[in-house]
Amino acid sequence: MVRINGTDEDVCGMTIASYLAENQYDFLRIAVEKNGEIVPKSQYDTATLCDGDTVEIVRFVGGG
Amino acid sequence: MNQIPTKEEMTAALQSRIGVPLQQTFQKATVAVCGLGGLGSHIAYALARAGVGTLILIDFDTVNLSNLNRQQYGVSQLGQPKVAALADGIREAAPYVVTVPHAVRLTRENIPALVRDADVICEAFDRPDEKSMLVDTVLEAFPEKYLVAASGMAGLSGANSIKTRRITKRFYLCGDGVSDVADDIGLVCPRVMLCAAHQAQAVLRILAGQFDV
Incomplete structure (x- = not known):
């Protein structure tokens, strides 16, 4: 299981890019933290999710 | 007109x-x-008053009438580049703070050179795609630097919903995370100030070596 935003999900083996696309995240408005580090957007296609990973997908909203 | 205090007097007062x-x-x-x-x-005013020695100020825009409901500018500054107007204001509050103005739009290409000398970088953009781009670019180019960003401060929700979170060791995020300017009444001064104060306080705590939130 991969813990994503506090929920355990059975997505081991997926790339971050495919997980984000499947869950309709806008790549241009997020940051992805995996196991305490930010995953650069350039690595979304290659970084895979593995059992035991903890992930937070931060969504940016407008205003400043 | 009163004489401006000397640097030694300002330092002693602080x-x-x-x-x-x-x-x-x-x-x-x-x-x-x-x-x-x-x-x-x-954020810039708060850090200048607190005694941060050097502020790199970056914004491509000029002061507009629609800014005055929440931004630290005055009517006499309408039409001026924000970097110049803010540097003038800061000089009044903290005359010996060094300001380094860059009147440019930040892009993936120019960010590394412009923020290279900073110990801590504040993301204070309006648009979510630019927030995301800055976070991505800074943390990829400078994994050793601290970044304090913001998301969610629009509308009239309660002050206590604005929070500081530590997402990674070096990435802090302030705001309520959800109040989007696109689907709320817009931005009101106190709530934006609350979020800015969270960011400025996070910066000071990082500089002081107090990394928890």
């Missing part, structure tokens, strides 16, 4: 408030503020 070690720590620091709107203009 040291009498926060102590010598902290004043020296803040004085040595360089902080970059990316975007000088509702968040960035308040």
Whole structure:
């Protein structure tokens, strides 16, 4: 299981890019933290999710 | 007209408030503020008053009438570049803070050169895609730097919903995370100031070596 935003999900083996696309995240408005580090957007296609990973997908909203 | 206090007088006044070690720590620091709107203009003032020695101020825009409901500018500054108007204001509040103005739009290409000298970088943009781009670019180019960003401060929700979170060791995020300017009444000054204050306080705590939230 991969813990994503506090929920355990059975997505081991997926790339971050495919997980984000499947869950309709806008790549241009997020940051992805995996196991305490930010995953650069350039690595979304290659970084895979593995059992035991903890992930937070931060969504940016407008205003400043 | 009153004479401007000397640098020694300003330093002594600050040291009498926060102590010598902290004043020296803040004085040595360089902080970059990316975007000088509702968040960035308040962040910059707060850090200047607190004694941060050097502020890199970055914004491509000029002061507009629609900014005055929440941003730290006045009617006499309408039409001026924000970097110049803010540097003028800061000089009045803290005359010996060094301001390094860059009147440019930040892009993936120019960010690394512009923020390279900063110990801590504040993301204070308006648009979510630019927030995301800055976070991505800074943390990829400078894994050793600290970044304090913001998301969610629109509308009239309660002050207590604005929070500081530590997402990674070096990435802090302030705001309520959800209040989008696109589907709320817009931005009101106190709530933007609350978020800016969270960001400025996070910066000072990082500089002081107090990394928890």
